Amino acid sequence: MSALSRTDAAEPASYLNAGYGLKSWLLTLDHKRIAWLYFISITGFFFLGGAAATLIRLELLTPAGDLLSDNAYNQMFSLHGIVMVWFFLIPSIPTTMGNFLLPLMLGARDMAFPRLNLLSWYVFILGGLFTLTAVVAGGIDTGWTFYTPYSTMFSNGAVLAAATGVFIVGFSSILTGINFIVTTHKMRAPGLTWFRLPLFVWAQYATSVIMVLATPVLSVTLVLLGIERAFGIGIFDPALGGDPVLFEHLFWFYSHPAVYIMLLPAMGVVSECIACFAHKRIFGYKVMAFSILAIALFGFLVWGHHMFVSGQSIYAGVAFSLLSFLVSVPSALKIFNWIATLYKGQIRFDAPMLFALSFIGLFLIGGLTGIFVATLALDVQMHDTYFVVAHFHYVMVGGMVSAYMAGLHFWWPKITGRLYPEMWARVSAIIVFVGFNLTFFPQYILGWAGMPRRYHAYADEFQLLNVFSSAGAGLLAVGYLLPLLYLIWSLRYGARASANPWDARGLEWTVSSPPPVHNFARVPRVEHEAYAYDQPQ
C-alpha cells in the first residue's frame, strides 16, 4: 500500500509513508501498521473460510452427496468453522479497528506494550500456519467443536496440528486482551474519564476482559485433548471412566463467551455509527456502557444451554436456561437505545449507516431466535439442526460482519486517507442484506422441520429450501467481493479525505487522515462529554 502512495507528490507526512519496504512493516511497533498487518491476514482467512462455505452450499444443492465425498464435506465444514471462528470472527474488529483506533480514541501515542502487540500478530500467523498444515496434512474432520471421544480416538484427520494451531492463536487473543486492558486503564488522556469514553472503547475493554478470562480454559482443554490423542493419557477416555460431557463443559465455558468476544466489538462500532449518522448523542450512554459489561459478565454463566440434550442433568439445564434468558436483557436494552438515538436525529444513509441499520435488524432476529434455542423444550427439537446454524449465522454474519463492514467504511478515510466510492458501497450493503436473508432465513424453517446440521446427504423434502439457501449464498459472496474491489481501488484513485469527513466526534477525528506516526503532537485535553453532537466540533 505504501508503495502506491509514494508517487503522489502532495502526500502529507503520515504513518503510511513514514517508512517503506518489508522491514518497516514486518518489524513495526506502530499500532496503526500492526492493524494493517492484521487487516490483510484476516481478510485472507475470511476468503479461505468463505471458499469452504461456498463448497458446502454447492454440495447442499442436491439431497445426495454428489459434489464432495463425505470425508471431503466433513473437512470443509470443519475448516469453515475453525477458520471463521478463530481466524476471522474473534480477531476481526479488536485487532484491526481496535488496534488502530484505541490509542487514537484515548489520546495516547501507542498501546501500553507495542512489542507485545507485534508479538500477538506473529503468534496469530504461527497459529494460522499450524491450522493450514492440518488442512494439507490429511484434513481436519472433527468440526470446530473437537468433541471427544471422536476427536481423540476415532478421527484420523490431523487433529493434533489443528488443536495446536488453535492453542497458539489463543495466546494471540490473550496478548491482545492484556494490551487493551492495560492501555484503557493506564493511558487515557487527561480529562478523559471513563464516562467520556466512546462506547467503542467500552466494547473493546469488555471484549478484552472476556479474552483474558475465557481463552485460558480453551488452552487447557486443547492441551488435555492433545496429550490424550498424542500420548494416550486418557483424560476424557470413557474406557478409563472419563466423561465426554466434561469435555463439553470445558469447551463451552470458553466457546460461549467467545461468541460475545465476536459480538461486543460489533456493538461498539454500531454505537459509533448510529451516533455519527443520526448526528445525535447516544441515548442512555451509561446504560449502554453497563449493558456491555453485563453481557461480558453474564456471558460466562450460560454455557450449559449448548448441552440441554447431551446427558447433562435436566435440573442444571433449567438453571442454564433461566440464566440464558437473563443474558438477553442487556442486548434488548441496547437495541431499543439505538432506536431511541435515531429519534429527532439528522439521519444520513451513507454506507456505514446502512450496514449499522442492517446490524440492528439482523441481530434482533438472531437474538430473538437465540431465546428460542434457550427455551428448553424447543432446544430439544432444534439442537444440532439448521435452526441453530441459522441462529448463530444471523448473530455472527448478520450482526458481527455487518458491523465490521460498517466500521470498515466509517473509519476507512481515517485509516487510509482516501474516500471509498459511496454509491458502490451502498449497493454492496443492499446486496449483502438481501443475499444474507435469502441464505439463512430458509435454514430456520429447515431447522424446525428437523434437518440435522453437518449432513452432506439429506432427506429429499429438504431440497427446495436448500436450493434457496445456496442461491442466497451466491448473492452474499458477490456482496462481500464488491468491497474488496472498490476499497482496493480507492487506495489509489479514491478522493483524498479530510481529517473529519463525517463531521463525527471523537479524538481520532481531531488528527489528520491518515494520522501521523505518533498520533498527537501534544497529549490532548478532553473537556466535553462523549458524542457531543449537539456542540460544534
Next chain:
Amino acid sequence: MTSRSNRTTVIIAHQFESADQQLDADLLGMWLFLVTELLLFSGAFLAFSVYYHQYSEAFSAAAGELHWLLAGFNTALLLTSGLTVALAEQAAVENNRRATLGLLALTIALGLAFLALKGYEYHSEYRAGLIPFLDQPFAFDGPDPIHAMLFYNFYFTLTGLHALHMIIGLSAMGVILVSGYRWRDRHRVARQVRIAGLYWAFVDIVWVLVYTSLYLVGR
C-alpha cells in the same frame, strides 16, 4: 568490573508519560497474565475434582502409592525459593546488587533442586510401573486399577504442567541474572525481578494446590 556511573534516572518508553505509569502498566499486565495462568490450571483442576467426586476410593488408593514425604520436602524447598525470590526483590528495591544477584541465584538453585527431586520421583514411579500411558505396563495392585490409571494420568498431567511453568520461571530468572549482572540500570533490574518474583510466587501457589490435592487429600 567496569564501573560506569549508575543511571539514576529511569528510562521511560516513548508511549508512557512517567516512570510510575510504566511500572503500574507492567504490574497490571503481569497480574492479568497470572489471571490467565490461574484459569488455565483451574480448568485442569475442575476435571480432576469432577473425577475425584465420582471415583473417590480409587483415587485415594492410587494417591496412597505416591511418595508424599519426598514431595513434602520438595514443597518446603519450593516455599524456601519463594522466600528467597521475595528477598531478592526487596534487595533490588534497596539497590543492593550483591544481595539481589545472590538471592536470585539461590532461588534458581532451589528451583533446579526441586526439579531434580521431581525427576527422581518420576523415575521411581516409572520403575514401579505406575505410568498408564505411552503403552507402558501399568502394574497397580490396589483396588480398581482402571480408575487408578485415570488418577495417574492427572498426576502426570498436573505435575508436568507445573514443571513446565517452573522451567519458564527458571529460565526467565536466569536471563535476568545474566543481563542484570553488570547492574547498569538498576531500576530496570528491579522491575524485572519484581515481575519474575510475581510469576515465581504464582508457581509456588500452584504447587501448594497441586501437592495438597494430589498427595494429601487422598491419603
Next chain:
Amino acid sequence: MIEAGDPWQLLMFPEAASSISSRVDHLFWAMVVTCGLVVLLVFVLLLVFSIRYRRGSRADRTPSARLNSNHWLEIGWSVPVLVGFLVFFAWGAVLYLDLYDPPAPADGNVREINVIAKQWMWKFQHPEGVREINDLHLAVGQTVRLRMTSQDVIHSFFVPAFRIKQDVLPRTYTELQFTPTKVGRFHLFCAEYCGLQHSGMTGEVVVMSPPALQGWLDRQGQTRTPEQDGARLFRSYGCSGCHAPDSSVHAPNLAGLYGKPVPLANGTTVRADAQYIRDSILLPSKQVAAGYPAIMPSFQGQISEADVLKLTAYIQSLTEQETDPP
C-alpha cells in the same frame, strides 16, 4: 412424510406424531408470534424514524429534557419484555421436565427397548427378542422407553416428528420415554456429529396399530427373549458359579436385586438400576457391595454391550422366589 414434489416443501412443518409434539408446537408458535411482533415493532420504528428524521427533513426536532437519557423509558420497555419472555422459559422448562422426567403412564405398561448406537447404524432390541437395524417398529399409543448406549463415539437419537432428541454416550445409559400418537413412517436421524457417515446414520420409525405390530413381531420368527439369552449367558460366563444361591462363594444374591437400594462398601447406598448392573459386570471394583470382598473379575472387553443388556434383562427378571435359572 412429505414427498419431494409436495408444494408444502416451502413452508414445511414437521408432523406432530407423539404425545408431546402438539404441546411443543403450541409453545413454538406462541414464541414465533410474540417475537414476530417485536421484530415488526422495531422495523416500523426504524422505518418511521429514518423517514421522518432524515437529514434536511422539516420534522420537529426541539430537544426535549430527556432526549439523551430516560431511565424510566428504558425500564418501561425492558422489564415487561423480560417478564413476558420468562413465561416462555417456565413453559419450556415444564415441557422439558415432562419429557425427561416423565410421570408414569396411565395404563402403567411401558415397552422397554434397548438401543445400541455404533458408528453409523442403530441397533434395536425388542422385549420379545426381535432385533432390528436402523428401523424401529412401534405401536401407536404404547409408551416406549429407550435405554440407549453407544459403542464408540457420541451419537444422538432424533425423531423430528416426535420432537425428541437425546445424546447417546459411550459406556453410560441415557434414557428417552415417549408415546407415538400417529400411525405412519417417520425419519430417524443421528443429530450429534459422529464421523464419516454421520449423514448416513438414519432410519425410519414405523408406527403401526398394536395388532399390526403383534403380527409383525410374530412374522419375525421364533426368537429367544433377552431374558432367555441372559440366562444362557449367565451360565456360560460363569456368573452362576458364584451368584447361584447354592454356590460356595460368598457373593451377593441377585434375586429381586433390580431397583432395590444397595449399601456399598464405602458407606453410601446406590439404587441397583441398569447402570449399576452394567458397571458391576464391566467395572466391578467401582461400586463394591457392602459386606462382600471385591473379588469379582472384570469382564471388560469380553462381554459386548448387547450381551450386558441381555444379562441385565435376565437379572431384572429374577424376582424374589425364583432363584435358579429356568
Next chain:
Amino acid sequence: MTDKPQANAKDARVRRHFFTLYLFLLAALAINMGSTLLDLGVVAVPLRLAMAALMAASIALIFMRLRDSAVLVRLVAATSLLWVVFLFVLSFSDYLTR
C-alpha cells in the same frame, strides 16, 4: 562503584514479614502433612483444602505484595477467583444433580 544500598526502617519491616510468612508456610505444610496421619474422617478433605487455600492466599498477599498493591490489581485478583468459582459451581451444578 554503585551508590550505597539504602535500607530504611520500612524495608526492614517488609523483610521481617517475609520471614514470618515463610515460617508460617512451613508450619502450615507440616500441619497439612501431619493431618494425613490422624484419622479425621469426613472433615479431613475440606480441612486440608482450606489449609492449602490459606497458604496460597498468604503467599499472594505478602510475597506478591497484593496487600499494598493498587486497588485495580487487587480487583483483578479478586475477579479471577470469582471466575474460578463460576467455573466450579456451575459445572458441579450438573454433576451433583445428575
